Amino acid sequence: MDLIFHTPLSPDAQRRHGLEVPQPLAMADRVRFSELDILHHVNNKAYLSWFETLRVAYYDRVFAPHFKGLCAPRNVLRNANVHYMKEMVLDEDYITTARVVSFRRTSYVMEQQIWSGDLRATMTGVMVLRTQDGKSGYPLPDSLRATLIEQDGAVAEG
Amino acid sequence: MDLIFHTPLSPDAQRRHGLEVPQPLAMADRVRFSELDILHHVNNKAYLSWFETLRVAYYDRVFAPHFKGLCAPRNVLRNANVHYMKEMVLDEDYITTARVVSFRRTSYVMEQQIWSGDLRATMTGVMVLRTQDGKSGYPLPDSLRATLIEQDGAVAEG
Amino acid sequence: MDLIFHTPLSPDAQRRHGLEVPQPLAMADRVRFSELDILHHVNNKAYLSWFETLRVAYYDRVFAPHFKGLCAPRNVLRNANVHYMKEMVLDEDYITTARVVSFRRTSYVMEQQIWSGDLRATMTGVMVLRTQDGKSGYPLPDSLRATLIEQDGAVAEG
Amino acid sequence: MDLIFHTPLSPDAQRRHGLEVPQPLAMADRVRFSELDILHHVNNKAYLSWFETLRVAYYDRVFAPHFKGLCAPRNVLRNANVHYMKEMVLDEDYITTARVVSFRRTSYVMEQQIWSGDLRATMTGVMVLRTQDGKSGYPLPDSLRATLIEQDGAVAEG
Numbered sequence: 001m002d003l004i005f006h007t008p009l010s011p012d013a014q015r016r017h018g019l020e021v022p023q024p025l026a027m028a029d030r031v032r033f034s035e036l037d038i039l040h041h042v043n044n045k046a047y048l049s050w051f052e053t054l055r056v057a058y059y060d061r062v063f064a065p066h067f068k069g070l071c072a073p074r075n076v077l078r079n080a081n082v083h084y085m086k087e088m089v090l091d092e093d094y095i096t097t098a099r100v101v102s103f104r105r106t107s108y109v110m111e112q113q114i115w116s117g118d119l120r121a122t123m124t125g126v127m128v129l130r131t132q133d134g135k136s137g138y139p140l141p142d143s144l145r146a147t148l149i150e151q152d153g154a155v156a157e158g
Numbered sequence: 159m160d161l162i163f164h165t166p167l168s169p170d171a172q173r174r175h176g177l178e179v180p181q182p183l184a185m186a187d188r189v190r191f192s193e194l195d196i197l198h199h200v201n202n203k204a205y206l207s208w209f210e211t212l213r214v215a216y217y218d219r220v221f222a223p224h225f226k227g228l229c230a231p232r233n234v235l236r237n238a239n240v241h242y243m244k245e246m247v248l249d250e251d252y253i254t255t256a257r258v259v260s261f262r263r264t265s266y267v268m269e270q271q272i273w274s275g276d277l278r279a280t281m282t283g284v285m286v287l288r289t290q291d292g293k294s295g296y297p298l299p300d301s302l303r304a305t306l307i308e309q310d311g312a313v314a315e316g
Numbered sequence: 317m318d319l320i321f322h323t324p325l326s327p328d329a330q331r332r333h334g335l336e337v338p339q340p341l342a343m344a345d346r347v348r349f350s351e352l353d354i355l356h357h358v359n360n361k362a363y364l365s366w367f368e369t370l371r372v373a374y375y376d377r378v379f380a381p382h383f384k385g386l387c388a389p390r391n392v393l394r395n396a397n398v399h400y401m402k403e404m405v406l407d408e409d410y411i412t413t414a415r416v417v418s419f420r421r422t423s424y425v426m427e428q429q430i431w432s433g434d435l436r437a438t439m440t441g442v443m444v445l446r447t448q449d450g451k452s453g454y455p456l457p458d459s460l461r462a463t464l465i466e467q468d469g470a471v472a473e474g
Numbered sequence: 475m476d477l478i479f480h481t482p483l484s485p486d487a488q489r490r491h492g493l494e495v496p497q498p499l500a501m502a503d504r505v506r507f508s509e510l511d512i513l514h515h516v517n518n519k520a521y522l523s524w525f526e527t528l529r530v531a532y533y534d535r536v537f538a539p540h541f542k543g544l545c546a547p548r549n550v551l552r553n554a555n556v557h558y559m560k561e562m563v564l565d566e567d568y569i570t571t572a573r574v575v576s577f578r579r580t581s582y583v584m585e586q587q588i589w590s591g592d593l594r595a596t597m598t599g600v601m602v603l604r605t606q607d608g609k610s611g612y613p614l615p616d617s618l619r620a621t622l623i624e625q626d627g628a629v630a631e632g
Contacts, residue, residue, distance in 0.1 A: 005322050034511075038511070045206045080240045080242075082238045083236070134245070163480050190527045191353070192353075393518045394557070396554070396555070
């Protein structure tokens with residue numbers, strides 16, 4: 001099928017490639033040789049890199065515009081809960097997704113998925129915004145909170 | 159202090175380097191430049207590699223002897239829950255630990271920690287044993303179950 | 317411009333994206349966050365991974381068909397000479413290329429390039445084919461030698 | 475044998491572990507599971523990481539003291555020529571070395587080796603010092619040139 005790589009996929013394109021519920025951001029890529037381990041399948045660490053790549057793309061698109069002209073926060077992973085459903089092999093195409101499901105004053109929860117026909121892995125990440133010196137929490141701007149509620153259906157929990 | 163690398167640390171040595179409760183396996187290593195990201199701290203993926211290194215060392219020491227003469231299972235990570243407490247920087251020495259806290263018929267739960275003076279990260283991993291063709295679960299041998307109970311204080315849950 | 321990722325680029329598409337001399341195999345990808353180091357540019361090791369990805373794609377397309385029904389060789393990197401021309405940053409699209417420039421009885425020389433508008437890095441790799449036990453050289457089949465001469469303009473040196 | 479990790483090895487210790495000619499800096503480490511590829515041997519990229527780790531240790535010890543109080547240069551790899559002699563496997567201990575063999579006004583050539591009983595890989599790296607904005611060369615201070623001649627037997631070529 002006509003999978004377009006490194007480009008946000010429309011809800012229709014996501015459905016065509018098997019995603020049950022289209023996500024706010026979804027982009028495709030392909031398994032590399034260097035991501036395999038001695039079992040000839042994708043090593044568990046590679047998924048973390050795929051999730052990270054999409055988190056950065058999501059941050060640049062959704063978060064960064066709200067910090068224009070400000071000293072931007074550090075965006076740090078505090079907890080990662082990764083579930084591996086089904087192994088992947090060389091040259092498989094896959095789609096990585098991102099959605100913010102909830103947020104508090106200085107933190108948010110992101111849900112991510114890997115699809116390759118069916119669901120291969122999920123990650124729930126607790127992210128915290130910190131000031132550049134790392135010493136204190138950095139509150140999500142109101143405009144960002146409104147965007148997350150509107151675009152991702154995120155829930156304000158604090 | 160006299161930290162010995164790549165060698166199982168005695169309970170006393172673990173306590174001397176800050177571990178509150180000595181663990182069944184604990185080995186030390188040092189942060190590398192390649193593990194840093196643009197924030198000049200250790201990237202979250204690097205910890206996964208440290209945990210993996212010690213899981214392999216643990217498997218080779220504790221699990222492998224129970225499969226001698228048998229067709230050994232595949233030892234696969236099903237779920238990883240990683241908590242990041244405090245960032246790490248270049249050249250820091252750290253100690254990685256492993257302990258099996260519970261097991262069922264064909265799976266087990268491993269708790270791992272990273273210490274560098276204080277606790278930096280933890281991981282709870284759900285591991286499953288599968289036959290080499292990946293098609294069915296592979297039961298933990300009775301001798302292994304007994305070892306895990308005796309050496310790690312693991313709880314039999316199934 | 318309309319860059320298609322993970323798909324062999326035609327000679328015309330290669331020229332449109334700046335390559336001076338179209339190469340036998342050229343595919344595009346994008347820089348990831350995990351490939352950056354503390355200098356905020358792509359770390360030198362990442363290029364090795366990109367070159368490897370394309371070498372594997374090249375091998376599967378050009379070499380593998382000549383070993384059908386045979387016990388395939390191990391394809392091992394003996395020497396890598398990498399030249400870094402100009403640094404790369406996050407989200408840059410790039411094209412990796414591969415061409416066999418010469419071969420001997422059980423080895424060959426591959427030239428690879430990274431382009432992103434202009435030339436960013438090159439690698440000359442000396443590859444050897446070994447039997448699966450690694451103990452002796454594995455001769456390039458005559459049909460493969462003919463293919464390399466015809467498609468890549470490779471020179472037979474032994 | 476009594477191999478000490480992550481600590482500069484004396485000339486005697488280097489000889490005891492097989493090095494023919496002791497090098498100015500040599501430190502030991504151990505192969506990790508994550509460095510293996512599907513061929514069950516250390517992937518060629520892992521060596522680049524080992525060489526990098528020791529280059530950073532060398533830079534911090536030998537170069538950095540000469541830039542105290544100054545705006546330090548960027549230390550960039552321009553060319554890497556890596557030769558792979560003999561494969562390595564899981565849990566092997568190895569020693570990485572570094573020596574500056576020559577220098578010019580704003581660049582230097584470093585020779586590095588990997589030993590594990592015998593010689594496994596070498597790298598010749600051409601390194602350049604650049605100003606922090608990356609726009610111009612940064613001359614090696616006279617005190618550093620003298621140190622490289624005296625400690626490494628480096629040759630001044632410009």
